[in-house]
Amino acid sequence: MGGAVDPYPIYSTRSTLDFKEGLMAHMLELFPFLAEVRMMRQWAGMADMTPDFAPIMGKTHLDNLYIDAGWGTWGFKATPVCGKRMAECVATDSQPEILAAFHHGRFSRFEQVGEAGAASVGS
């Protein structure tokens, strides 16, 4: 009935108790009648997060190695245009203009993508 990023990094997929407690508290505020319902199931998985919560796409400093990773908080709706532009990147061996801001070198230049409005980040 909800999800978020755990409050600190873990590799366990049991998720954290403080996350579950927080989610239940929010649900009970909205639906007090759920107080007697038991928690039946939970799921957790790895989220590939980058320091600015935006994906890393495009060329690298190695020939024939391209990166398309770090989609941990960005929605799958961006996938079609990502596929199209990554294909262009590989076919032309150059970073398409629309992917320029997503190059992995942005961190050493302190030019993070300022768009942390993605899923899980605001909660």
Add this chain to the structure above:
Amino acid sequence: MKIMTCPLNGPRNISEFSYGGEVKPRPAPGAGADAVADYVFLKENLPGVAREWWFHMPTSYWFIAERNLATDEIVRTFPASDLFPEGGER
């Protein structure tokens, strides 16, 4: 993990604490942009025991914890002065 032992306040509910990132050496003053970017952005993030900064929010107390990122078990907690007896280095 539900209870964390604060070196100042003893065992407290985990919801009273906030995670403050990995303990790692600061780049020296005047270090290059690459070293600063590495310090700010890159993490070890290994599935084993890591040293981390933790903060007890009600008492504004920073300390260090050793926590297993694979099992989420807290191995031990201790004051930052144990690691930095001279102070200064944070």
